[in-house]
Amino acid sequence: MGTLLDTGQKPYNHYGSYLKEKYDGQRVFKVIVDGNFTCPNRDGSKGYGGCSYCNVDSFTPESARKLPTIKEQVEAGIERARNGYNAEKFIIYFQPNTNTYAPTHLLKMMYDEAINVCPEHTVGLSVGTRPDCIDFEKIALLESYTDRLDVDLEMGMESIYDETLTRINRGCSHRELQKALALVQNSPLEICVHTIFGFPWETREMMLRYADEINKHPQIKFVKLHHLHIVEGSIMGVQYKREPFHVFSIEEYTDFLCEFIPLLRPDIIVQRLFGLADKELLIAPNWGLGKSAIQTYIDKGLEQRNAIQGSRYKILA
Numbered sequence: 623m624g625t626l627l628d629t630g631q632k633p634y635n636h637y638g639s640y641l642k643e644k645y646d647g648q649r650v651f652k653v654i655v656d657g658n659f660t661c662p663n664r665d666g667s668k669g670y671g672g673c674s675y676c677n678v679d680s681f682t683p684e685s686a687r688k689l690p691t692i693k694e695q696v697e698a699g700i701e702r703a704r705n706g707y708n709a710e711k712f713i714i715y716f717q718p719n720t721n722t723y724a725p726t727h728l729l730k731m732m733y734d735e736a737i738n739v740c741p742e743h744t745v746g747l748s749v750g751t752r753p754d755c756i757d758f759e760k761i762a763l764l765e766s767y768t769d770r771l772d773v774d775l776e777m778g779m780e781s782i783y784d785e786t787l788t789r790i791n792r793g794c795s796h797r798e799l800q801k802a803l804a805l806v807q808n809s810p811l812e813i814c815v816h817t818i819f820g821f822p823w824e825t826r827e828m829m830l831r832y833a834d835e836i837n838k839h840p841q842i843k844f845v846k847l848h849h850l851h852i853v854e855g856s857i858m859g860v861q862y863k864r865e866p867f868h869v870f871s872i873e874e875y876t877d878f879l880c881e882f883i884p885l886l887r888p889d890i891i892v893q894r895l896f897g898l899a900d901k902e903l904l905i906a907p908n909w910g911l912g913k914s915a916i917q918t919y920i921d922k923g924l925e926q927r928n929a930i931q932g933s934r935y936k937i938l939a
Contacts, residue, residue, distance in 0.1 A: 633924045634883050634931035637844070637893040645745065651709035652748065653699035657732050658689055659719040662755065663793035673780075674790045674857035675818070675850065677903055692732055696739040713746035713774070722751040722760045730763055737771065748774040748814075753802035754794045761805055768810040774844065776814040777802060782835045783828065786821050791857070803839050812843045814893060819878065820850035822867040826878065833885035837935065845890055847882070848897035849875050852905040859905050869907040872916065876923035883924060888932025895920055 632639070641650045662668040690698070696714060703709035714736045722729060737744050747767055756777070767773050777799060781787055784795050799815075806813055815836060819829050836842055849870045852862045861867075870878070879895060886892075896916055909916060923929075 632921055633929055634886075634895075635889070635891045637891055640891050645711055648710040649708055650711045650713060650745065651703035651707055652713045652715040653696055653703060654715050654717045655692055655695050655699070655736050656689055656718045657692065657716050657721055657724075659716075659721055659723050661720045661752070662723060663752075663791070668754075668793035669791060671791060671857060673792050674861075675853070677853045677855040677859075692735045693739055696736050700740055700743075711743055711745045712740065713748050713772075714744060715748040715750070717748075717750050720752050720755050721749045722755045726759050726763050729760065733763075733767070737767070744771065746772040746774060748776060750776040750778075750816075752794055753777045753779075753799040756802045756805060758805065761809060761811070764811055765809060772812060773810075774812045774814055775806065776816060776844075776846070779815040779832075779836075780818045781821060781824070782832055783824065786824060789823070790821070803841060807841050809841065813839075813841050814844035814846060815842055816846040816848065818848050818850055819875070819882075820870045822869075826881075829878070830882060830885060833882055833887075836890070837885075837887040843891060844893050845886070846894040846897075847879070847892065848894065849907070851897060851899040851907075853899050853903045854905060855903065862905060866906075871907060872909045872911070872919060876920050879920060880924055880927040880929040883929050883931050884934040886931050887935055890931075892931070 642648075661672060664670060664672045689695070700709075700712055703712065714733075716733075716736070724732075733747060733749075737747055747764075749764065756775075761775075764773050764775060778794075779796075779799050780790070780792060782796050784797075787795060803813070817832055817836075819832075836845060852859050852869060875896065883892075898913055898916075911919065
């Protein structure tokens with residue numbers, strides 16, 4: 623007897639299925655763009671060194687960086703997506719660093735350049751940023767594209783606990799995320815929040831409460847759920863080498879997700895269940911599996927445990 627997974631269904635709202643349905647079965651692919659942004663937590667505006675889990679050494683000083691133009695990056699990304707994945711439609715994804723950390727007029731020039739490379743096949747604009755780099759003017763700019771594109775604003779929540787955010791040198795409080803979410807409460811923007819599970823001082827119960835915080839914000843449409851990576855070139859990497867601490871095994875992380883996913887509001891769409899780090903940089907945890915194998919392992923674990931998204935969701939008073 624077959625399972626739900628055999629039919630392509632998953633026990634949670636899967637982003638791939640959402641895109642397939644939304645775009646009538648066409649293959650939609652995200653094209654990553656590096657706008658050569660920095661971060662207020664690295665340039666001295668809020669701090670130096672960045673978040674302690676971040677691979678700061680991978681960011682070459684701006685004066686030494688020689689990136690292709692935005693147009694060249696998009697053209698190359700579209701070509702790879704077409705040739706390698708038979709992609710038909712594209713979402714332009716400004717991913718590395720803080721992609722609203724510039725004057726609004728410069729942001730507009732960059733976004734315009736990217737989406738105008740292949741406008742007839744570009745269906746979306748996705749912008750990753752920090753909640754403390756969002757204001758009314760930048761929201762208005764992003765909203766100006768929603769008459770012709772789906773616009774996804776992705777903000778790093780990481781943890782809901784200010785003690786954790788301080789310990790990881792985040793340079794941003796949870797209150798600042800709440801303020802940013804309030805700014806987009808009635809916005810046509812599609813909001814995504816990114817979390818990191820597995821900071822060694824946070825208990826399982828503490829991490830499960832992330833679901834309650836996400837659930838209470840109806841403007842959150844997407845989530846990206848990641849487990850903590852320890853990577854070379856990060857402050858946490860140095861700490862781990864000096865005094866190793868516990869990180870999730872794939873079995874433990876799957877077991878955690880089997881508790882977390884049922885608590886998550888049933889309408890939220892899950893863009894990711896885990897993160898990946900470059901093999902050359904990864905210190906821990908090394909699960910010894912590729913992306914597809916990890917995805918299959920977690921999906922099977924969720925199905926075997928009957929861990930259905932929203933099955934334990936409770937509307938908070």
